[in-house]
Amino acid sequence: MPQQAPEPKPRKTSRRRLARHEIRLILRDRIFNGECRAGTKLIQGKLARDFGVSVGVVREALLELQAWGLVETQDNRGVTVSRWSVDRLVESYEIREVLEGLAARRCCGRMDDESYSRLRNLARQIHQASVSDDWDTSCRLDREFHHCLIQLGGNRTLLRLSDSYRFLGKMMWWGRPYADPAITLQKHLEILDEIYQNHPDAAERAAREHVAVARRKIIELAAQGEFEPHWLTS
Incomplete structure (x- = not known):
């Protein structure tokens, strides 16, 4: 009777090792979703054990989150998720005001007809989402609008710096937009027209004033005890 060949042993499968940027995004989303x-x-x-990577890879991911302001290192406590106070948020908006003004200035002479039309359409989509009370979509599209302008400006350093505050677009207060949707649309179109x-x-003046409106509204609502920031999940 012929001898049967032994059944092959099941091959061990190893989980794909996560890259640093993947760990950073996972941790970022855990912060955003609470x-x-x-x-x-x-x-x-x-x-490191949970992700199946070295401590060094986790440390690098946390350093990038620290650059974004999402985590902080404290003596004798290690790394913790940042606590966002109104003062800290206002300080970040002051920086954003300067950088986005610079981005708008650099966009001048770089915007062609196609970009102008596309961004005007995006501005109207933001308005439509806002008047429909779809604030998650409105904020997501607003982040896209401002990021497109920074990209169009063509300054790589500015683009890199903007990453450190871009996540602020994911923070808003419960059910309270900082400006009337019609005013926001008007400001977006004004910025585009001046650039074009x-x-x-x-x-630059229009872009800075647009961000300043949000900063002043945060201060106003905080003084009234009506400002409670939280992360949007989209």
């Missing part, structure tokens, strides 16, 4: 709340301690050794007509001073 799984990791403000003050939560992030233990590097445990995270190659008016750098006016474009």
Whole structure:
């Protein structure tokens, strides 16, 4: 009787090793969706075991999150999820005001007909989502609008710096937009018109004022005890 060949042993499958940027995005989303709340301690050794990577890879991911302001390092406490105060948020908007003004100035002379039309359409989509009370979509499209302008400006350093505050677009207060949707649309179109007509001073002024409106509204609502920031999940 012929001898049967032994059945092949099942091959061991290993989980794909996550890259640093993937770990950074996973942790970022955990912060945004509330799984990791403000003050939560992030233990590097445990995270390394959970993700199946070295502690060094986790440390690099946390350093990038720290650059975004999402986590912070404290003496004797290690790395924790940042607590966002109104003062800290206002400070970040002051920086954003300057950088987005610079981006609008640099866009002058670079915007062609196609970009102008596409961004005007995006501005109207933001308005439509806002009047429909779809604030998650409105904020997502607003982030896209401003990111497109920064990209169009063609300054790689500015683009990199904007990454450190771009996540602020995911923060808003419960059910309270900072400006009337019609005013926001008007401001977006004004910025685009000044850029398209190659008016750098006016474009920078319009972009800075647009961000300043949000900053002043945050201060106003905080003084009234009506400001409670939280992360949007989209």
